[in-house]
Amino acid sequence: MLNIIDVFSGAGGLTEGFRDHTQFKFICHIEMDKAACASLELRNIYYYLKKINNLSPYFEYIQGKSSKEKLYSIVPNEITSDILSLEISESTLSSIFDFIDNRLGADALDGIIGGPPCQAYSIIGRANNKKKKTSDTRIYLYKYYLDFCNRYKPKFFVFENVKGLLSFKDISGELLLDKIIREFDSIGYTIDYKLINTLDFGVPQKRERVIIVGYRKDLILNKSFFECLYKHTEASPNLKELFDDLPSIKAGKSSKKYRYDNKSKFVKKYIRSKDDVLTQHIARPHNENDLRIYKLVLNAKKRGKSLRYNDIPIELQTHSNTTSFLDRYKALDYDSVSHTIVAHISKDGHYYIHPDLRQNRSISVREAARIQGFPDSFYFESSRTTAFRQIGNAVPPILSFKIASAILDFLE
Structure with a gap:
């Protein structure tokens, strides 16, 4: 020992x-x-x-x-x-x-x-x-x-x-x-x-x-x-495999029920056991302006393009800084893995736009936890914000x- x-x-x-x-x-x-x-x-x-x-x-x-x-x-x-x-x-x-x-x-x-x-x-x-x-x-x-x-x-x-x-x-x-x-x-x-x-x-x-x-x-x-x-x-699995058993939710919504029994070997090995219950699959709310930007960024991603902030229509630009941090909105790709999850996700979800256009939101706490390699049985105290921060700071x-x-x- x-x-x-x-x-x-x-x-x-x-x-x-x-x-x-x-x-x-x-x-x-x-x-x-x-x-x-x-x-x-x-x-x-x-x-x-x-x-x-x-x-x-x-x-x-x-x-x-x-x-x-x-x-x-x-x-x-x-x-x-x-x-x-x-x-x-x-x-x-x-x-x-x-x-x-x-x-x-x-x-x-x-x-x-x-x-x-x-x-x-x-x-x-x-x-x-x-x-x-x-x-x-x-x-x-x-x-x-x-x-x-x-x-x-x-x-x-x-x-x-x-x-x-x-x-x-x-x-x-x-x-x-x-x-x-x-x-x-x-x-x-x-x-x-x-x-x-x-x-x-x-x-x-x-x-x-x-x-x-x-x-x-x-x-x-x-x-x-x-x-x-x-x-x-x-x-590593792609995000489609990682998220496949999680239910669709909209911005500001949550769900406590899996879509179906897990089929992924990876998820069975590391993420979800047969007795687990779904928790913290909760998405932060977004204003209409951000939701419109999310759609543009994700559609561009599907065309193989990364949409920079100064590419966004002028009427949607709310930040005065248009010369730096131009990649502040970033979409994930079902066919790939995620970019690095960091603690800033506790402040906003703009860098982690969900790959499903129909859901039109940033990723949920549970999705972020799965990307970081936490099992579904792991519960983060004590709020959505603190959960995101703990996940972003963690070693997978x-x-x-x-x-x-x-x-x-x-x-x-």
């Missing part, structure tokens, strides 16, 4: 893939966002009830047929006690260490997984944050990994982040990744990293991310982590399952 902690957990996308391996035991999850912590708690409850073969109370709750109080009343307190809702900072670090120490007892910590907030490193983020770069503490959140590694000497850690980390320079003008590698080397860890595309691992989405894996230098390992990871490549669980598999193979 490998004892691990999940830092900067979010709703638990990275956690989800590791849960499916009995060789890992979670000591704790650390996350500052309250809604994400609520989702983590609920997922803990799901796995507890599944283990005792009594999922009915869970399904009743996520369908709105039962209260949260009633659900929690039948679950032992310790089931949700591993979640620490706290920002990782200099002022909280000692409290976090105490929390981990109490939960570990005399046992050793074997691994750390997580992904610090990536806005500072992303190409768009660094442009937006240029003025406050000198005071942006998010740039150095990786240093808390150094603190955890110095204290607990785990065998390994996994650090997921955006492609922009490869080229990001810190306030001294130095490539940050080079600095990260040197600092971990100085405390006894070898670093390996690679830019991967989740599309290669069965996730129905083009999503490039940097995976950094560190391991203690004293470990005698005969394999490369990424050699192990690439044993798990898999073809399908990928995290394969990362976990590769870690076990690598450390064998």
Whole structure:
């Protein structure tokens, strides 16, 4: 059994893939966002009830047929006690260490997984944050990994982040990744990293991310982590296959009933089991102006053209900026996979227009979750907006399952 902690957990996308391996035991999850912590708690409850073969109370709750109080009343307190809702900072670090120490007892910590907030490193983020770069503490959140590694000497850690980390320079003008590698080397860890595309691992989405894996230098390992990871490549389904069992809904509407029993091998494998109920298939409302634009953008997409904002009829243009961010409306294609789901989807759905013209809307929470590789049994607290944000920030669980598999193979 490998004892691990999940830092900067979010709703638990990275956690989800590791849960499916009995060789890992979670000591704790650390996350500052309250809604994400609520989702983590609920997922803990799901796995507890599944283990005792009594999922009915869970399904009743996520369908709105039962209260949260009633659900929690039948679950032992310790089931949700591993979640620490706290920002990782200099002022909280000692409290976090105490929390981990109490939960570990005399046992050793074997691994750390997580992904610090990536806005500072992303190409768009660094442009937006240029003025406050000198005071942006998010740039150095990786240093808390150094603190955890110095204290607990785990065998390994996994650090997921955006492609922009490869080229990001810190306030001294130095490539940050080079600095990260040197600092971990100085405390006894070898670093390996690679830019991967989740599309290669069965996730129905083009999503490039940097995976950094560190391991203690004293470990005698005969394999490369990424050699192990690439044993798990898999073809991704197109969106037609991914969405096929979901009912048609209009903007602002929702549905709680599948169209029919699932027929897709992929959906059966990763997304939907026979006992699942449909939840959070809810689409945000749109004004008439946006709905007219959606039709134009989707029709252009079907002709093989990407409609830019300044191509839209002048009477539909409501933004004064017509020189930048011209791809602010983007349609999905049934015959392909999605482009990257990001947290901005919580603000509007213009970048994720549903491929079915008859539905004329942006994608629902459940559709976004499926694109990100979350199973239908996963419920996101506590509103549509927070659900979208949690999904956009998550590591796809399908990928995290394969990362976990590769870690076990690598450390064998």
